[in-house]
Amino acid sequence: xxxxxxxxxITQKMKKQNLLFFVLFCIVLQSCCPWCEDxxxxxxxxxRYEPVFLSRAxxxxxxxxxxxxxxxxxxxxxxxxxxxxxNELNKGFHVFDNSDPSNPRSVxxxxxxxxxxxxxxxxxxYINQATDLIAVEYVSESxxxxxxxxxxxxxxxxxxxxxxxxxxxxENSVVVDWKLKN
Numbered sequence: 001x002x003x004x005x006x007x008x009x010i011t012q013k014m015k016k017q018n019l020l021f022f023v024l025f026c027i028v029l030q031s032c033c034p035w036c037e038d039x040x041x042x043x044x045x046x047x048r049y050e051p052v053f054l055s056r057a058x059x060x061x062x063x064x065x066x067x068x069x070x071x072x073x074x075x076x077x078x079x080x081x082x083x084x085x086x087n088e089l090n091k092g093f094h095v096f097d098n099s100d101p102s103n104p105r106s107v108x109x110x111x112x113x114x115x116x117x118x119x120x121x122x123x124x125x126y127i128n129q130a131t132d133l134i135a136v137e138y139v140s141e142s143x144x145x146x147x148x149x150x151x152x153x154x155x156x157x158x159x160x161x162x163x164x165x166x167x168x169x170x171e172n173s174v175v176v177d178w179k180l181k182n
Contacts, residue, residue: 047164049178054113056172062113063129063136065145068106069094080120083107083140090114090158090177093127095143108143110136114158114176124148130174131155 054062071094075087084098092111096104114130125136125145133154137146157166160178169175 047160047162047178048181049160049162049164050181051158051160051166051169051175052177052179053170053173054176055170056174059113059130059132059174059176060150062111063127063134063145063147064111065095065138065143066109066111069109076117078118078120085110085118085120085125087115087118090116090130093118095138110138110145112136114174116158128155130158130176132174 069088071086071088072091073089074094075089077087078085078093079098082097082099084096084104086094086096088094088109091113092109092115094106095108095110097107098104110125112127112129112134115127117128119126123137125138127134127136131153133151134147135149137148139145157169158175158178159165166175
């Protein structure tokens, strides 16, 4: 009698495991559905954004200092001495005089298309500019910048805001930003 009871419990447990396996198998098959529409479960198969390209020649000449701009889409913030650098995503860095932290004063805009991050060491600004790593000497007295070094293809291509990679990149071009498709 006891042996029959144990066999019945084992059989019920195996039925539950088989049912669980069957349900998981069906879920996996559904995710591979070849006859489904292009939009499965709200996940698009293409980006809602289109890449913005610069030719390699334009890209390598694009670093410079301009008049201050208003902040649009800010990224990371970096403080060095009396200066505050605020990333304008994929555009460059706003430079502020932060000698009075209660009233930072906008000084210049360090233009670097595709820029997303920076670090400063020994007064050299290292910038992640799209696919390249660049070293820039910023002279605070004259508010000028000089490109000291560029190491091309250090980083992967910029991804779209929804995580897609650009395809059909024109030869000798770099993705520096993404804009929403109309």
